[in-house]
Amino acid sequence: MSIAPGAAAPLQPASATLEIEHPKPSFPSDHRAAATSRQRLLETPIEFVCSASFDATAMEQQARQTLTDLMTQDPLDGDLPQYLPGHLARLCECSRLDPPEEKRLFRTMNFLKFRAQERRLQIREDQPAPELLAAIEEDLQNAERVRNHIIRANTRLVFSVIRKFVNPQHSFDDLLSDGIFTLIRAVDKFDTDRGFRFSTYAYRAITSNTCRKIANRQKELARQAASANPLIHESLESPTPSGMNEQTWTQLNDVLMQLIQRLDRREQLILRSRHALGSHRTTHTFQDLANRLGISKERVRQLEHRAVQKLRNWAAEQAVQDLVDPVLT
Incomplete structure (x- = not known):
């Protein structure tokens, strides 16, 4: 199209003659996310x-x-x-x-x-x-x-440990989740400079945690039973882990007996009698043991306390204190 000299050029639609430059968008959410990620990494x-x-x-x-x-x-x-x-x-x-x-x-x-x-x-x-x-x-x-x-x-290793504890009250899947969690924590805490294999450390940790879980569960079941039957309340007052099945109790004994053998004969008798350990299947009162040993009831109480403290100290040295505590409380 020709335009006469001096004539004004016809107006064209803006979209045909102008390129509109849009401002670059900012992403405050991205900046906030980066700042949050940085803060998390630092804290x-x-x-x-x-x-x-x-x-x-x-x-x-x-x-x-x-x-x-x-x-x-x-x-x-x-x-x-x-x-x-x-x-x-x-x-x-x-x-x-x-x-x-x-x-x-x-x-x-x-x-x-x-x-x-x-x-x-x-x-x-x-x-x-x-x-x-x-x-x-x-x-x-x-x-x-x-x-x-x-x-x-x-x-x-988790599978090999927990399969020994599976019973109608404690399913494999239930124990597996706790066992895996214990394994993960053991990986985070293990020190190679201490000179023993990780499997030894992890086995103790998984075993003690599984025993503690079972003992706590059995105590809870016993409390529930006691609320329905007041006659059971008296047995709950004793320190023995009421309701624990025979298989689990035998497994606990296998570990505990190794520590108990380090006590003197009188301490062993008191501890086994009070907590139904080893061949003892019932608990005995302080008075029963006082009559048998020819000492006062208070002295039996003192000897039991001393024996328990020894066991807990030895268990702590071997990283199995979590196994001892549920049984001796």
């Missing part, structure tokens, strides 16, 4: 078991090699527990750890947490330090990867 406690080896340069190399090995490791094809259904047996697909590998994995996991903590201490509140935050998050993610591998490699 969440990092639990780890410290070691003098963390200061060594070799620890950095070991951590890198361990993570590389985990990335290329294949799951176990066979050697799965035959007594478990398929969905549970698959939880045991990870190979068992030999002592050197176990030690290396635990040290790597704790070193990564230690390094994350050290890096976190370098961050100042007035500086974002995004690269440092990314390194901390990577350390924690890698530590979690190692931790999960240790848990999977020891899951079959």
